Amino acid sequence: MTKQYAFIGNDLSLDFVNTVGNISSENPTENLDSFSDLIEWSKQGKLISNDDAKILFTETEKNTLESEKVFRRVLRFRTSVYRIFKSVVNGKEIPKKDLAVLNNELSRAMSKAEIYYHEGELIWDWNNNSLERILFLVSRTAAQLLTSSDREKLKCCSGETCGWLFYDTSKNNRRQWCDMRDCGNLAKARRFRVKNAVSTPEARSTR
Numbered sequence: 001m002t003k004q005y006a007f008i009g010n011d012l013s014l015d016f017v018n019t020v021g022n023i024s025s026e027n028p029t030e031n032l033d034s035f036s037d038l039i040e041w042s043k044q045g046k047l048i049s050n051d052d053a054k055i056l057f058t059e060t061e062k063n064t065l066e067s068e069k070v071f072r073r074v075l076r077f078r079t080s081v082y083r084i085f086k087s088v089v090n091g092k093e094i095p096k097k098d099l100a101v102l103n104n105e106l107s108r109a110m111s112k113a114e115i116y117y118h119e120g121e122l123i124w125d126w127n128n129n130s131l132e133r134i135l136f137l138v139s140r141t142a143a144q145l146l147t148s149s150d151r152e153k154l155k156c157c158s159g160e161t162c163g164w165l166f167y168d169t170s171k172n173n174r175r176q177w178c179d180m181r182d183c184g185n186l187a188k189a190r191r192f193r194v195k196n197a198v199s200t201p202e203a204r205s206t207r
Contacts, residue, residue: 159183
């Protein structure tokens with residue numbers, strides 16, 4: 001059965017780091033277990049086309065060792081970019097080692113980027129059978145978000161163990177949850193239980 005990924009961040013680089021579930025907990029859940037998962041995530045997020053995904057699946061099968069090597073870079077990059085985003089959200093200094101990882105991938109990406117004519121426009125892109133293409137696309141997207149003038153709209157879900165990041169596009173800039181149907185409802189249920197417990201005679205007698 002094909003995994004289904006969540007895209008709640010309003011930016012693909014945020015959705016990329018959100019491929020770890022309950023990242024703020026002691027037992028986070030890994031949702032990218034292989035390069036094939038990375039390709040599927042990229043296809044669902046429309047970072048690459050279905051045809052590109054087929055090409056990359058074939059390349060992965062043909063170059064197993066290289067795909068594993070690139071996948072390890074992907075996971076290391078994800079960890080560093082998450083820490084960079086969290087530093088921005090919390091107003092803290094960005095760790096130099098994480099910024100170095102980002103810059104290293106950006107440097108690799110730009111050294112291999114080419115200008116393509118696509119649907120009437122000239123765009124930066126990478127060869128669609130390059131195993132590094134997804135990593136390059138995500139690194140460019142992350143850099144664009146981090147250097148934008150609206151970094152203050154970067155937020156972290158208020159869920160107790162969630163830790164997912166999102167770009168707040170709400171009119172009043174007061175979004176708190178990655179998804180109101182998920183962490184939002186859990187928080188509401190938790191507040192209700194606490195309020196109900198405090199209002200009972202048993203609860204009052206123990207205060």
